[in-house]
Amino acid sequence: MKVLFTGIQPTGDIHLGNYFGAIANWVRLQHEYTSYISVVDLHAVTIPYEPSEMPGRVIDLATTLYACGIDMEKTILFVQSEVPGHADLTWMFNAITPLGELERMTQFKDKRDQFRASVNVGLLDYPVLQAADILIYKGEVVPVGEDQVQHVEFTREVARHFNSRYGPTFPECQALLTKSPRVLGLDGDSKMSKSKGNTIGVLETPEKIWAKVSPAKTDPARVRRTDPGTPEKCTIWSYHLLVTQEPELTEIHNGCTTAGIGCIDCKKRFQANLMKVLDPIRERYGELAGSGRKMVEDRLEANAVKCRAVAGETIREAKGKMGLKKVWKIES
Template sequence: MATVAERIFSGVQPTGNLHLGNYLGAIKRFVELQKDRECIYCVVDLHAITVWQDPDELRRHTREVTAAFIACGIDPKSNIVFNQSQVSGHAELGWILNCVARMGWLNRMTQFKEKAGKDRENVSVGLFTYPTLMAADILLYRATHVPVGEDQKQHLELTRDIAQKFNTDFAPNIAANGHGDGYFPLTEPLIAGPATRVMSLRDGAKKMSKSEPSDFSRINLTDDADAIANKVRRAKTDPEPLPSELEGMKGRPEADNLVGIFAALSDTTKEAVLRDFGGAQFSAFKAALVELSVSKLGPIGAEMQRLMGDPASIDAILKDGAERARVIADQTIRDVKDIVGMVRS
C-alpha cells in the first residue's frame, strides 16, 4: 500500500466553551504528537452543523478552537491547521464513502443513539451519517493514526471497516492504478495518558461537557486564575483521605477524576500522585491542584484572548492550512475517482 510512513489526523468541533476535558483528552496530545510526526489538525465545522448552529457563533467558535490550538502549543507552520469546510474533498469523499458504508453499521453507532434519543425521526440526516464523514476526514489524508478518546473508538473502527470494504470492493482497480493491494490504510487509534476521559467536577459519573448547566462542572480554557481556583476548591469529593495506592480509588469516581487531572497536568501517573499525596486530606490536595492548574492553564487562556482579539491573523492561519491540506486532499479525490470509475478531465 503506497502511503506516508506515519500521518496523524484529528479534529475538534467548533461548538464553544472549550474546557479542560478538550485540552487533556485531545489538544495536549496533539501538541505532543507534532514533535516527531506529520500532523493535520482540523476544526470540523461541517460536523458542527449536524445540529443547528447560529452562523455568527459558528464563525466565532471556529476561530476560538484555532486560537486554542495555537495557544496550547500547536505550530501551524510545521503542521496543517485548517477548518474542514474550506476543503471540499471532505464532503466529496464523504458521499462516496456513504455509498460504501452499510446501514447496519451506522445503526450500531451508540453515539447517534445517545444524541438522537427517542426522537430519531426528527434529527438531521447529517447526525446519522456523521461517522461516515468522520471516516472521510481521516481517509482523505490517508492518515495512519488518529488520537481519539474512548468514546470515539467505535467511529474509528467504522472508519477501518469502510476502508477495508473500499479496498476489497475495488481491489482490481486499485491495483490497476498502481496502488498495490489497498488504497486506504486501516487507521490505528492513539489512546494514551492518565486522563483521556475527564469527568465533571460536580459528578464523577458524567463526562466533562460544555452542555452541563453548571459552569462549576468544568474548567474552561478561557477561565482566569480566580475562576480556576474557585472551581477546583468547589469540586465534589468524598470525606475520606486520599489512598496511597490505586486500588483504594475504587468506588470513588470524584477522587479518581481529580487525581487523574493532576497526573495529566503534571505529566505523571495516578500511582505517582498517590505516592505523593496518599493519606492527605482533600483540602491539601486541592490546594496543590489549584496551583498546578493555574500555572498550566492560565497562560493558555491569556494567549487565547490575545489571539481572539486579532481574527484576521486566525483567518490567515486557516487559509494557509486549507491551501496545504487541499494539495493532499485533491490527490486523494483524483485517485478515488479513477479507482471508482468516474470520468474526470
C-alpha cells in the same frame, strides 16, 4: 513520517477534559507525525446550533489550539468546510456503506436518543464523513480514546470496502490509543462535558476557576477537618494526578489519608498547580486573539489551500477508480 488525522468540533469553550484528554497529546504527537487537525464544523451542524455564532467559534477554537501548543509550522490545522473534498468523498463512501453498519454505531444511538425531535441524516452519516476526513489525507494514525475506537474500526471497514470494490486506494488506519485520562466533571459523577455543565474552562480566570473548585464535592468521609479520607474517592485528587508532580503528590495523598491536610488547602494546592499550566495558555491566547488574530487567519487560509491540494489529488484518484472521469480520458 506517518500521517495523523484528528478533528475537534467548534461547540464551545475548551475545557480540561479536552485539554488533558486530547489536545496535550496532539501537542506531543505533532513532533512524531505529519499531523492534520481539523476544526470539524461540518460535523457541528448535525446538532442544533446558532449560525451567527459559528464563525466566532471556529476562529476561537483554532486560536485556543494554537495557544495550547499546536505548532503553526509543524501541524496543518484547518477548517473542514474550507475543503470541499470531504463532502465529495463522503458521498462516494456512502455508495459503498451498508446502512446497518451505521445504525449500529453507539454514538448514533446516543445522539438519536438525545435529539429525538430532530434526528437528521447527518447524525447517521457522521461516521462516513469522519472516514472521509481521515482517508482524504490517507491518514494512517488516529489518536482516540476508548469511546472512539469503533469509529476508527468503521473507517478501516470503509477503506476495505472501497479497496476491494475499486482497487487499492486507501490505507487501513490505526487507532492510536493513548494513556490520556478520562477527566471527571466537577460534579464527580460523569466525564467533564459542556452538555453536563461540569467543566473547568482552559481560558477561565483563576477567580472563576476557584469559584467552581472551592465548593466541589470531595470524599464524603471527610465531614470534619479531622476525618481522614480516601483520595481515590475524590475528584480533586483525580485533578491532582493531572497537574501535581512528585513529591508533592505523595505528600497530598498522605495528608488526606491522615487528615494532615484539609480539603480547602488541598484544593488551593491543586488550583496553584493548575494555573501553572493554564496561565501561559491564557496569556498566549490573549496575544493571538488580539494582535495575532491576522496571523491565525492567514495560517488557516494557507492550510486550507494546502489541504485542498492534497484532498483534490485523492478525489481525482478515487473518482478515476470509480469510473467517474471524462470519457475522452479513458485509457484503452
